[in-house]
Amino acid sequence: MSSTRSLFVFFQLLLLFAGTSGILAQQRPEKEKFYFSLNFGGRYINRDSLANTEDLDFMNYLYKQENAAEYGFISLNFRMAPTQKIEFSATAVLLSDLSPNQLNLDIRYKPVIKGNPIGWGLIGSFFIYPQYLENYNSFHIVRDTGFTADLNPNFRQISIYDLGIAAGPTMNYQYRRFFAEISFRTGLCGFIPFNERISQKKTDANLRREYDYETRFSPAVFFMPEAELGFRLTSGGRLNFGITLKAGGMWSKRAINYTRKTYNWTPENVIISDISPDKHWYSKAEIQGGFYITF
């Protein structure tokens, strides 16, 4: 996971540097626009909690809180519009560990209709964001009586990453100090595969066994609407400063499929099973607000 996180940091730095060097290198400031925003927000994750079957269902163990946002975050968004029709956007998101381990990349195409405050366009997106998967050993603790169900005494919590691509139409509105954009994207997402191991020992007996879980990328179709509002507070020269509010959601029906290797006594004595748990309804909702500058 640390190598994945390092990769994100590298890409984010690369993008930020590329953006900065782009600002400096451009010789046509009258045609380019840059946008930077700092937002604070909350993310709510909802997923079905299905009844236990004989196989572990990792979706049941995605981090979930009651009556509160699962994650608070700080979002840094940088946009560059080299022409009036095209806009590139990169967003780095910091969760409670203040590590920039989420990345969103967007490209917008917005045909200009002169004199009309309402426009439309297309948006293409790539995103990757983390979430906690925790306490999944409780499945074995409940099921495997007569065993020390997990020889690892530490609390089980890992970060898993949801990766997706999406595209869809946008509609935007601009009137004096106010601007708004609504987008409706659909695409494919899936959790990046991860491995977990549960080691067990039978009580008062020699028997030891291990479960090795190797998840597979299990793509799911999702729908992701999003709305953004902005209000310009002041402006001076090319510099504008304002406030922004953004809200969005994501809905999909998805599962985490995996291959399970069950070892009894020795590594040679293995049973391999391909498991496809039932799909869960999964949703993500985010609301965030903050400040922006354009130049």
Add this chain to the structure above:
Amino acid sequence: MRIIKRALLILAIANLIRIIPGCCECDDSTMPFNFNKMDIINLDNSGDWAVTTNIDTMMAEAVAFEVELFDSLGYYYAEDFKSNLKGFSSARAMSCDCSFPLKANHYLTSIRITSLYALSPEIDAGSDVSDFFVASPTNNSSSGSLYSSLETICNESNGKTYYDSGMESFGLYLTIPVDNNQARFVISIGFSDNSVLSDTTRLITIKNK
């Protein structure tokens, strides 16, 4: 002139850096020893991890022993070691605190276990029960929590270098429950020089739940 002075300074620093670690050099020599003594210790494997014990009572499904093979002259015995290093590196005051690993003159080729008592109605006294045992190297966390086969233990001893002490030790774990009140085994270890070491476990009283 100034450039020459700078070049000489850089060379002097580089040489100084080279000289300091250059005084410390270990060679790859190993000290030979023999496996000619054997101990068998009871293991209490009723908990999560096996621990050695002096108690001669074991659970029916948790019969386990630790076997230790070492040189009769002691765990740490080694022939008089003579360093092959030359020059400053051989000077005691200048040498590193090198460890001298040990290497056995022979390796394990077989582990044979015979039960002196019937293990069940199907397994009579005097039967070869090696196939009902698995093993686990002692002090080796790299193998995970699973056991190894007896063949794996033998194979891994071939060419093995012993860094901590001249002792091969491993646990032996019975994979079937003992359907008897008592159990005792003869454990015979075969070596690559055709020698065999044998020992008998203590008489184990089997405790059922």
